[in-house]
Amino acid sequence: MRDFLPAEKARRERVLSVIRERYRAHGFDEIETPVMEEYSRLHAGIGGDNEKLAYNVLKRGLDADAIRAAADDPAALADLGLRYDLTVPLARFYASHRAELPAVFRAVQIAPVWRAERPQKGRYRQFVQCDIDILGDASPRAEAELIVATLDAVDALGLDGATVRINDRRMLDWMLDGFGFTAEERPGVLITIDKLDKIGPGGVIGELRERGATPDAVEEFSGFLHRPPLVEYDPYGERPIRSVLPDGAPEAIVSDLVAIGDAVSAARAPGDARIPLVFDPFLVRGMGYYTGTIFELAHPSVDYSLGGGGRYDGMIGRFLGQDVPAVGFSIGFERIVDLLQTADDAAGVSVVLVHDRDVPPRELLAHKAALVAGGARVRLEHRTKNLKALLERAASDGYSAFATVPAGAEVGTLEIKPLT
Known part of the structure; x- marks a missing residue:
């Protein structure tokens, strides 16, 4: 957790003002939620590893004997916690206020969150998230709107040339089924596949073998990873998507991915032929609540992502008792602001x-x-x-x-x- 001197605070606020202005231009409305949520919501099994990093708030009025008696039961000690992301609070917010909101709700949340991280460069225990979400739209249009708005905000900050890597968790599940990985071993397999960019195909296959993954599935996957490279690669579209997938890819998923690309392409400035999308069949995203499309924001100046998101159609139903389609994109504000060392031009x-x-x-x-x-x-x-x-x-x-x-x-x- 950090202090910010006046010049740095002013620079951060200028960056935030650009992001807010561009998101507002795209029809997103800003909301605010409390910094604390109920313990049961934050630990409902939908926050992945972030739940382990949550700061919990001790129940008021407990004496020493009660604390010792409940030492092995966190739920008996805490009833609230600091939010570790903005998605869980949004799901609770929507369930509480649905009658007051439009059928398709486009939300902006820009606020601090807290995680008990091990502090290191680029990782903080308090940091700002910039989220946009669309609730109530199950069509690929929602993903396209999020991507276009995010790229517009990034361009407005002076980070031209950003791209969005995109995949679909349903497609990834279909591939792992085809290779022969069992449902029980899939979480560990996905953790290893997520390291593909860092350790390469050989490292991934070696780690899968060390994990004891199904040998025939590992060999099938290895053969797929080591296929001869393509001679040519078209811009994002149906042909390049199919070319990097096994035969027989589900038509509905391919169609959704193609539709997203068509819509994003149509939103580009006249004469801009660059399609800022890259299909990555092994993009994983760590959050367990993703149910469909997933994406990450990349920029050629750095070798790490500057944001990400995806579709999480099942989350809101856990609070509302009725399924609501939902998809979101989060900009990594702390990473982006560190890249914008000359962001003072707009100071006047x-x-x-x-x-x-x-x-x-x-x-x-x-x-x-x-x-x-x-x-x-x-x-x-x-x-x-x-x-x-x-x-x-x-x-x-x-x-x-x-x-x-x-x-x-x-x-x-x-x-x-x-x-x-």
């Missing part, structure tokens, strides 16, 4: 007014008010002996200009100079 004019102690406060406030009314951000600073250090500090805080204020100067006559 910011001026430091340097003055001696003999300048009357009424004059200082008049100068400041005039500049603020003109759209500037203004800070008043007493002149120090080391003016250079004062101005360097102002520049590090995000200010772009300065002016000295002599006593008696008329409003509007100050000479504004750039800070370099």
Whole structure:
């Protein structure tokens, strides 16, 4: 968990304002949910490994004897917990307010979440998630809308060239069935397949053998991974999707994937022939609640994903008692903001007014008010002996200009100079 100095906090807020503005332009409405949810919801078996990282809140009023008696039963000790993501709270929110929401609800949530991570570079115990979700639409249009809105936000931040890797958990299950992996061993098999980008086909096959996975299935899978490479590769579409799948792929799933690509392509700017989608038949995504399409946001400047999401049609029904189609995309805000070291361009004019102690406060406030009314951000600073250090500090805080204020100067006559 981190503190943010003023310049960093301002930069983060500017990035968030761009994301909010682009999502709003695409018809998504922002909501807010409490930072805590009931323990039973956070530990309902739908949050995957994140449930193990949840911060739980001790029940009020327990004495030492009650705590010792319930030491081996977390549910008896805690009744609330800090949210570890924004999807579980959204499902509860929708179940509580469905009658007040449109039939197809497009939601934005931008808020901090908490996980008891082992702190390291890029992993924090408190971090911001930026989620957009569409509830009530089972068609591929929903996935396409999420992808287009996310790419628009990323482009607006200056990260041109982003792509979305896409797969479908139903297709992955069909493939694993075809190779011969049993249902019982599938969770472990998926964990290993998820490492394909890091350890390669040989490493994946070796680890599957070490896990004791069905030998015939491992050999079948190995043969598939080591097929001769394709001579050519078309842009995203039906042909390239079928070319990297075993024969007999389910028609309905292929059709959904093709429809998503067609819709995303149609939303590109005129003359932009690049289709920002890549079909990856072994994209896994770790969350157990995904029921269909899954995707990850990639950028050529880094070798890790900048976000991801997928369809989770079964989650809301667990709170509502009635199935509701749902799909979401989450931008990895902390990773993206770290890439945008020059995101201060949108800060506008910011001026430091340097003055001696003999300048009357009424004059200082008049100068400041005039500049603020003109759209500037203004800070008043007493002149120090080391003016250079004062101005360097102002520049590090995000200010772009300065002016000295002599006593008696008329409003509007100050000479504004750039800070370099």
